[in-house]
Amino acid sequence: MAPFSLFNKTSDINGFYAMLIVNRLQILYFILILPMYLVHPYMILGIVIIGIFSQINLILFSKWFTSNFSGQGYSAFVQLFGERKFRFFVLFGLIPMLLKIIVLTLNYVEAIHQFIFPSMNMLWLVLAILLISFYVSSKGMENTIHFVVIAFLFSFWVILCFIPFFFPPFASLSDLYPLIPTSWSMNSWKSLLFLWSSFSGPEYLICISPWFKRGQTIFKYLTYGNLVSVVEFLISFISSLLFFGSNYLSKTNYPIVTMARYLQSPIIERIDMILLSLHMFHFVFIISFLILSFYGGIRIVFKRVHKQTTRIGFLACCAVIFTSIAVVNQWFWEPGIKDNLWLSLEIWSSSVTFLLVPALLLAAIKLKGRSLE
Amino acid sequence: MKHLKPVLLIVILSSNIFFTGCSPFVDNNEIEEIAPVTFWSINPGAGGKLEISTLGPPLVKEHKRLLSLKVDLLKQGGKDFNLKYYRELKSGQLRMVLINEELAKKGIMPIINTLLTDPDISQRLYLVIVKGNFDEYIKNQVKSQPNLDYFLYRMLRHYEKKKQGEMSIINLHQFKKLLYSPFSDPILPVFKAQQTNFIYHGTAIFKDDYLKGIAHGVDDQIFQLVNNDYYLKFLPIPKYSVVLGNIRSKVHKKMNENDSKLSIRIDVNGRIEEYRGAKDIQNSIELEKFNKEIETYLEKQTLDLFKNLQQLQADPFKIGTLTLGPISKPMSEKEWLKHWKTLKVNVDYNIKIHPLTSVHE
Structure with a gap:
């Protein structure tokens, strides 16, 4: 049998891929539910402000990419933190990664379950999506990174379908009033936290930093990716405000899918089914990317970094992921609740990782630099 | 040949699942x-x-x-x-x-x-x-x-x-x-x-x-002009023995500063399709008079309709949205309903009728 290698690097990847990956990681699942968490029209400003904060965070993050450490991968981290400490960090990093895989898969499957296969057991759907993701990730990290182009091409234009909602007879300006917050509550803070967690995701680029071309200004691409996400969030939120009105929006489940249901074409009646299925490319990309990162992390924790990747190890990883999703789905999942415990866990964990990872790396570089002097 | 084995495996596995009745699909x-x-x-x-x-x-x-x-x-x-x-x-x-x-x-x-x-x-x-x-x-x-x-x-x-x-x-x-x-x-x-x-x-x-x-009847026609479509193919007014046709309306709604008075101006453009009355509408002065009569008639009808709506506390014309602004705090629904009940309404029609025949001085 040919050797099974997942993390081989045969060629550099372009900064352009960084842009696509950042954008896809940010948009992800939250685009489907974002409007119903923001609800108030003044959150349009919120999206812009949090987008700027995320940009500031990306500036910090890009410092890591321009430092000498980024290209070396594992050995650079060991240099920065020391082996034991680094393994400890990775062990901690595995938790939000697994949480992200679980929450995203289950939430997406729930949407499919609600709109396309209401009578189907959810576990079948989980299995179907995971099998595809396992297949993609078994092709190796490099191919998975390249897969982002397909994921992007299959999903980014969906947002353009909602442009008609910006015009009469759907739209009236009064649905966007008031633009400035007139009252502030705990929920508004929660919405901002939700927004911040929707902008999270770029921190996972550290898992693939050795693949990027050396000496390239990756910052530019990160900025573009972030900008595209801001625009996509704005389009989806404003169009759903115009479509539902703020009051009705707060009572709607999956507003974006409901809007897709309203679209009509002379050929197919259920456009939402097609769009929701196309969204699967996006999911498969993110989940297979996370699976590979998870497997890589496990290898670091068990001190197997320098050995060849094995089929058994990879399959074991997949099995762990599938079982944990199945367990959560079977015993701990409450479907359809807006303030779902798992979703809030995911919101908190991704907000924290997005905030801490760039800062931590930058601090480590600064400290290292000082001790070398 | 290389792919034969996995394909066979998948076929056997999936047929096992489906034929044993484990099909996930139940919709027929x-x-x-x-x-x-x-x-x-x-x-x-x-x-x-x-x-x-x-x-x-x-x-x-x-x-x-x-x-x-x-x-x-x-x-x-x-x-x-x-x-x-x-x-x-x-x-x-x-x-x-x-x-x-x-x-x-x-x-x-x-x-x-x-x-x-x-x-x-x-x-x-x-x-x-x-x-x-x-x-x-x-x-x-x-x-x-x-x-x-x-x-x-x-x-x-x-x-x-x-x-x-x-x-x-x-x-x-x-x-x-x-x-x-x-x-x-x-x-x-x-x-x-x-x-x-x-x-x-x-x-x-x-x-x-x-x-x-x-x-x-006429109330429904006014609904179409003021709110729904801003267009009517025919507007028969039997009281004046006239049918107006191809009517387009433009509605300007305005609320005053403290939201106590609403003025609506409705510009109506149309033509006379049929006339069976006694007036000489080929005379421009008569036509002007006729125009005014229709205006007052529609104004009265619309005002009545509004009064009726206010009594029912219903607001199908979305008048409440006029109180909203980009930086002002919106009223609550209850406050608005109280307001709506006592709101002064002023209706003004501006009708331009094109007669289909030539008009003399």
Whole structure:
């Protein structure tokens, strides 16, 4: 049998891929539910402000990419933190990664379950999506990174379908009033936290930093990716405000899918089914990317970094992921609740990782630099 | 040959799963065995029950008949029909829901919610209020017009599509959006069902989800001009023996600073299609006078309509949205309703009629 290698690097990847990956990681699942968490029209400003904060965070993050450490991968981290400490960090990093895989898969499957296969057991759907993701990730990290182009091409234009909602007879300006917050509550803070967690995701680029071309200004691409996400969030939120009105929006489940249901074409009646299925490319990309990162992390924790990747190890990883999703789905999942415990866990964990990872790396570089002097 | 093994494995595995009855799919959509429902007609039954009926099977060359049932719940009806009828009813093609006037007076929120939350049912479903007995009408007509349900759907679609202003056509989503907005109330079209006729009657005015009144005749025409379509193909005014045609309106609504007075200016552009009165409308002075008369007439009618709406506390014209601003704190729904009840309204029509004949000084 040919050797099974997942993390081989045969060629550099372009900064352009960084842009696509950042954008896809940010948009992800939250685009489907974002409007119903923001609800108030003044959150349009919120999206812009949090987008700027995320940009500031990306500036910090890009410092890591321009430092000498980024290209070396594992050995650079060991240099920065020391082996034991680094393994400890990775062990901690595995938790939000697994949480992200679980929450995203289950939430997406729930949407499919609600709109396309209401009578189907959810576990079948989980299995179907995971099998595809396992297949993609078994092709190796490099191919998975390249897969982002397909994921992007299959999903980014969906947002353009909602442009008609910006015009009469759907739209009236009064649905966007008031633009400035007139009252502030705990929920508004929660919405901002939700927004911040929707902008999270770029921190996972550290898992693939050795693949990027050396000496390239990756910052530019990160900025573009972030900008595209801001625009996509704005389009989806404003169009759903115009479509539902703020009051009705707060009572709607999956507003974006409901809007897709309203679209009509002379050929197919259920456009939402097609769009929701196309969204699967996006999911498969993110989940297979996370699976590979998870497997890589496990290898670091068990001190197997320098050995060849094995089929058994990879399959074991997949099995762990599938079982944990199945367990959560079977015993701990409450479907359809807006303030779902798992979703809030995911919101908190991704907000924290997005905030801490760039800062931590930058601090480590600064400290290292000082001790070398 | 290299791929043969895994492919075989997958085929064997999946056939194992499917043939042992572990199929994840339970929906059976074999076309010969199902009957897609195109409309539900919902009437109040005795003792708080609902009486729902539909025509089946649609669009198949088979003898059609009216199926009706008395049920407690709408979806229960769907189930009970399956037990009674040899085809399975599917709601994926539901296009119209006709609700009886008496039922609508008691509130239609539960029905609307049931329809809305079903992902199989299109959001573009037409809602219609029926005055009279629709079932009787269908029973009488189905022999002479077997595809009646389809024609009804086409009629609603026809008047919705280009917004011709003949009828107020509202679909499920529009109704729901109006219902949930604190500054507007929904409307629906009303049809009158007789033994052999199904006639457009006017616009139903709702307060929340309760039917409160029906705008009929001239009031309905004003509805089209002020709110719905801003267009009317014909506006007959029998009082002045005139029919105006191809009327376009432009509505300027303005609320004063402290939201206590509303002024509406309606610019109307149209032409005289028919005149049977005694006036010499070829004379420009007479025509001017005539114009003024129509203006005052419409102003009075509109004002009456507004007064009526204020009394019902219903706001189908979305007047409440005028109080909103980009930086001001919006009123609560209760505050607005209080305001609306006592709001002073000023209506001003500006009519420009083009006579189709030459006019002399």
